[in-house]
Amino acid sequence: MDATKRVAWISAQCGHGNDPIWAVNADTHTVITEPIGCGASMARRVNPATGRCYQESSGAKRVDPHTFAVTKTTFGTVIGVNASANILYAKGPKGVLQIVNGEPDS
Numbered sequence: 843m844d845a846t847k848r849v850a851w852i853s854a855q856c857g858h859g860n861d862p863i864w865a866v867n868a869d870t871h872t873v874i875t876e877p878i879g880c881g882a883s884m885a886r887r888v889n890p891a892t893g894r895c896y897q898e899s900s901g902a903k904r905v906d907p908h909t910f911a912v913t914k915t916t917f918g919t920v921i922g923v924n925a926s927a928n929i930l931y932a933k934g935p936k937g938v939l940q941i942v943n944g945e946p947d948s
Contacts, residue, residue, distance in 0.1 A: 850866045865905075889928070
């Protein structure tokens, strides 16, 4: 849930290898975009500072809140977000904690 931008990111399993994610308006409950195919996994975390949704499927990925394009990240799976500082906490290779600037998130 992105309480700042009022978007609920809803995911479902059993998408025949491409489990979908929907962006839903949290106030009107209307679907903002068609199902976003992200691979075979569920949405994990949202960064309210940027509105990006992060998930894991065949590598860590992000969903752009404006274009809804799915791209791979250069860091691990986002496991936590500090929205006020715009910092992402990710689980990298071998379980190493990664601390990532959430703005460019490169």
